[in-house]
Amino acid sequence: MPYELIAVLxxxxxxxxxxxxxxxxxxxxxxAVIAAVLLWGDRGGYDLGFSAIIKVxxxxxxxxxxxxxxxxxxLSESKIADDLYRMFHVWTGGMPGGLAMGTIGLMVLISAMxxxxxxxxxxxxxxxxxxxxxxxxxxxxxxxxxxxxxxxxILVPPSVVLVLxxxxxxxxxxxxxxxxxxxxxxMAVMFIIYIWVRCRINPALxxxxxxxxxxxxxxxxxxxxLWAGLLPIAIFAVMMVPFVNxxxxxxxxxxxxxxxxxxxxxxxxxxTRAVFETTIRQTLGITCMFMWIxxxxxxxxxxxxxxGAVRAIENLFTEQLGLDPWVILILMQLSFLVMGTxxxxxxxxxxxAPLYVPLVxxxxxxxxxxxxxxxxxxxxxxxxxxxxxxxFLMRAMAPPEIGLRDxxxxxxPFVFVMIAALAMVMIFPQIALWLPNTVYGx
Numbered sequence: 001m002p003y004e005l006i007a008v009l010x011x012x013x014x015x016x017x018x019x020x021x022x023x024x025x026x027x028x029x030x031x032a033v034i035a036a037v038l039l040w041g042d043r044g045g046y047d048l049g050f051s052a053i054i055k056v057x058x059x060x061x062x063x064x065x066x067x068x069x070x071x072x073x074x075l076s077e078s079k080i081a082d083d084l085y086r087m088f089h090v091w092t093g094g095m096p097g098g099l100a101m102g103t104i105g106l107m108v109l110i111s112a113m114x115x116x117x118x119x120x121x122x123x124x125x126x127x128x129x130x131x132x133x134x135x136x137x138x139x140x141x142x143x144x145x146x147x148x149x150x151x152x153x154i155l156v157p158p159s160v161v162l163v164l165x166x167x168x169x170x171x172x173x174x175x176x177x178x179x180x181x182x183x184x185x186x187m188a189v190m191f192i193i194y195i196w197v198r199c200r201i202n203p204a205l206x207x208x209x210x211x212x213x214x215x216x217x218x219x220x221x222x223x224x225x226l227w228a229g230l231l232p233i234a235i236f237a238v239m240m241v242p243f244v245n246x247x248x249x250x251x252x253x254x255x256x257x258x259x260x261x262x263x264x265x266x267x268x269x270x271x272t273r274a275v276f277e278t279t280i281r282q283t284l285g286i287t288c289m290f291m292w293i294x295x296x297x298x299x300x301x302x303x304x305x306x307x308g309a310v311r312a313i314e315n316l317f318t319e320q321l322g323l324d325p326w327v328i329l330i331l332m333q334l335s336f337l338v339m340g341t342x343x344x345x346x347x348x349x350x351x352x353a354p355l356y357v358p359l360v361x362x363x364x365x366x367x368x369x370x371x372x373x374x375x376x377x378x379x380x381x382x383x384x385x386x387x388x389x390x391x392f393l394m395r396a397m398a399p400p401e402i403g404l405r406d407x408x409x410x411x412x413p414f415v416f417v418m419i420a421a422l423a424m425v426m427i428f429p430q431i432a433l434w435l436p437n438t439v440y441g442x
Contacts, residue, residue: 014028014300025292029295051298052296061251062167064251065287066283069287070261070280072110073283077278086225088102088105096208097199099131100137100206101195101196103124104191106149107150107153111152135207140410148191148414152187155183155187155376156184157177159180165353172368176436179369179436186424238256238260325365329360383411383415
């Protein structure tokens, strides 16, 4: 059987298993090991899985994963993140659309704490959304704000998804995080500009605080909430400043962040036994899930490399079809949008990374830059109907008055903003590459 046909058979088998509801790591790992056994015998199949596990266990930067997840859950479960929203509520509520713009700021900071979009969605839907609706904000706009803002969790550092991409693409995690920082902040600013313009045109979409609400907030209250809300920012600074300046390694910085968050929760009297137990359980569960997925992806990629599937696909696109490298890159991004209608970001990455990442490198593109493109495309796919991941998360968490039709309509303008951001990063790669090149002297 030709190697190309074997590769196609592997990929199609994996997709069928995923459609039947199998776990992502189970489907990918099963196909990889069975293919290795059939191709290279029992010893080859056993060695493949064992080698993948050893690679995961020896990859030192992976230690950042449980640290950042732990930090995020400490800040979330101890309600320190709630202080952020109260701060934005008091300081931005006096301008049209101010609370919605503050919610975007909240989402950026939640992203900087946790690195997962689910955490931002949970906090936004449970804390921000009820407050915005209570203050007569337009339900379509605020529903889109929550979904768009939560998607920043996989781009703004410390992004857990970029850690996974770094493992598969064999790229430095620190460079990827720095590469995602400016595009992530740029996208947040674009969201805020959109909200500001909409509310300037139609102030009824985002009413300001009432006179009674303003009268009940003293200057002392505003300063107290400011200091409480700045605590998570201080924790992030304590973690990232030593790393950016080269005083600590990535793993050491992640440990500093985890310890700082834990100490902050203890000092505020919020680190109860229930909070600690929930944090540990959530951290352990998500960390193990990611490690299993990484292991399966490495095994699957090893079989593809052995088959020469990447070289065959490159030959098909560039020589037989004669496609320009940029056309191939755009087709890759479109495929992510299609897959994003029924898969999450992690599944998309581990399914196609063995094909796409080596191909992108062979086409002459920067793999750090491509990691940012992949992440932005995943953000768009998250909110693309009919089965966008964030759409159903929002439906599960939103109050009854917000229906699925409202959720679909709410994300349309934000998707266009994100497509514009993606185009800007593609046209001007230095938006992503300037910061890592400057910090690392590349």
